[in-house]
Amino acid sequence: MHIRLQRSLWFAAWMLSASAAAAVIEVNVYDQGNKPLADAVVVLQRAGPAKSGNKPKRAVIEQIDREFNPFVSVVQTGTTVAFPNRDPMLHHLFSFSQAKTFEIKLYRGEAPRDLLFDEPGVVALGCNIHDWMEAYVLVVDSPYYAKTGSQGNALVINLPAGDYRLWFWHPHQKKPPPPQTLRVAQSDKRQLTTRFEIEKRPRRDKPPLQADNYAG
Numbered sequence: 001m002h003i004r005l006q007r008s009l010w011f012a013a014w015m016l017s018a019s020a021a022a023a024v025i026e027v028n029v030y031d032q033g034n035k036p037l038a039d040a041v042v043v044l045q046r047a048g049p050a051k052s053g054n055k056p057k058r059a060v061i062e063q064i065d066r067e068f069n070p071f072v073s074v075v076q077t078g079t080t081v082a083f084p085n086r087d088p089m090l091h092h093l094f095s096f097s098q099a100k101t102f103e104i105k106l107y108r109g110e111a112p113r114d115l116l117f118d119e120p121g122v123v124a125l126g127c128n129i130h131d132w133m134e135a136y137v138l139v140v141d142s143p144y145y146a147k148t149g150s151q152g153n154a155l156v157i158n159l160p161a162g163d164y165r166l167w168f169w170h171p172h173q174k175k176p177p178p179p180q181t182l183r184v185a186q187s188d189k190r191q192l193t194t195r196f197e198i199e200k201r202p203r204r205d206k207p208p209l210q211a212d213n214y215a216g
């Protein structure tokens with residue numbers, strides 16, 4: 001009992017010191033009109049391949065109210081993704097993207113299987129029934145990333161000291177901001193600002209719900 005307590009105290013102290021030493025980077029992202037930009041992804045990539053031995057991760061992309069949620073996901077290579085359909089009607093998922101080509105035919109509730117995303121790249125999701133449904137998975141070879149919320153800021157935490165390439169992505173980008181190289185010191189706390197040029201009206205409107213949307 002005593003040894004176990006000591007060990008857990010030691011672990012807590014180690015966790016504290018580890019998080020104190022790790023750097024934090026906040027990126028504030030705007031569009032060309034200086035409005036905070038949501039769903040922009042910030043990725044910090046160390047030279048060389050990502051460290052292996054990371055725990056496998058799992059992400060969830062729902063279909064709800066005839067939309068995908070979230071609209072943008074960013075996952076590390078090796079992540080499995082579940083695609084539950086929370087709607088009363090059927091959806092029919094597909095992707096033609098090179099990083100992950102697949103189809104999950106007409107279903108409701110849990111999808112028959114989770115899918116493994118093991119190749120870096122952009123995966124654009126669609127639904128065969130509802131052509132306005134749109135979502136993206138950015139698969140990255142790094143555990144250090146964040147996505148902006150409605151305030152346009154993304155926080156990358158637990159960053160070990162080192163040299164990184166910092167790059168940006170948004171599904172509706174006309175032009176992403178140029179990537180940067182960044183030397184991160186221990187306990188660094190940094191704030192950066194960057195700007196995207198994005199498409200003006202990129203999304204299709206969702207039509208009102210009709211009785212026959214429930215068919216099938």
Ligand SMILES: [Cu+2]
Pocket residue numbers: 066090091092127128129130133
């Ligand atoms: Cu659908």
